[in-house]
Amino acid sequence: MQNVTATLVAYLHTCRRKLWLHANEIRMEHTSDLVAEGKLIGDTAYDRRPDKYTQVELDGIKIDFFDPRTRTVHETKRGRAVEAAHRAQVRYYLYKLRQHGVADASGIIEYPDLRKTEAVPPLTEADVLEIEGWEAEVRRIVALEQCPPVIRVKICSSCSYYDLCYAGEEA
Numbered sequence: 001m002q003n004v005t006a007t008l009v010a011y012l013h014t015c016r017r018k019l020w021l022h023a024n025e026i027r028m029e030h031t032s033d034l035v036a037e038g039k040l041i042g043d044t045a046y047d048r049r050p051d052k053y054t055q056v057e058l059d060g061i062k063i064d065f066f067d068p069r070t071r072t073v074h075e076t077k078r079g080r081a082v083e084a085a086h087r088a089q090v091r092y093y094l095y096k097l098r099q100h101g102v103a104d105a106s107g108i109i110e111y112p113d114l115r116k117t118e119a120v121p122p123l124t125e126a127d128v129l130e131i132e133g134w135e136a137e138v139r140r141i142v143a144l145e146q147c148p149p150v151i152r153v154k155i156c157s158s159c160s161y162y163d164l165c166y167a168g169e170e171a
């Protein structure tokens with residue numbers, strides 16, 4: 001059975017084609033400047049992080065910044081957009097923590113470019129059911145014989161799969 005990760009959950013909320021390509025080992029991230037910049041921001045932020053944060057690994061999912069004292073997940077995102085995928089990723093971390101006995105964890109998403117933070121509250125029972133539905137949907141999409149179609153939206157221009165999806169088309 002497909003191992004569901006926070007990345008696949010984020011892609012479920014971004015583009016199902018991207019989810020399928022990534023899960024089926026078709027990787028182009030290394031060609032994306034945006035991903036490289038994102039990693040850089042993460043590294044820089046890490047340098048500034050106080051010792052209170054620890055890295056947690058649960059079922060192969062790595063949560064880079066977890067404050068065990070306040071049971072808070074911190075996630076930093078570059079760019080000038082607050083995306084549903086960011087929130088979904090952090091909610092999936094909270095779901096995993098809950099499965100491992102930390103039911104009241106919450107999250108904070110930091111957007112340094114926007115000078116903004118977004119709070120992600122602890123999950124309710126209804127949230128857990130919703131996230132279980134995400135897992136089922138991720139597994140369904142990954143198992144599809146055919147790659148889902150191109151979605152032709154604004155985010156495509158900054159997606160690492162752009163060249164693959166739009167090969168042969170005029171820029």
Ligand code: SF4
Nearest residue numbers: 015018151156159165
């Ligand atoms: S370029 Fe667009 S359609 Fe292709 S994987 Fe990325 S987001 Fe999806």
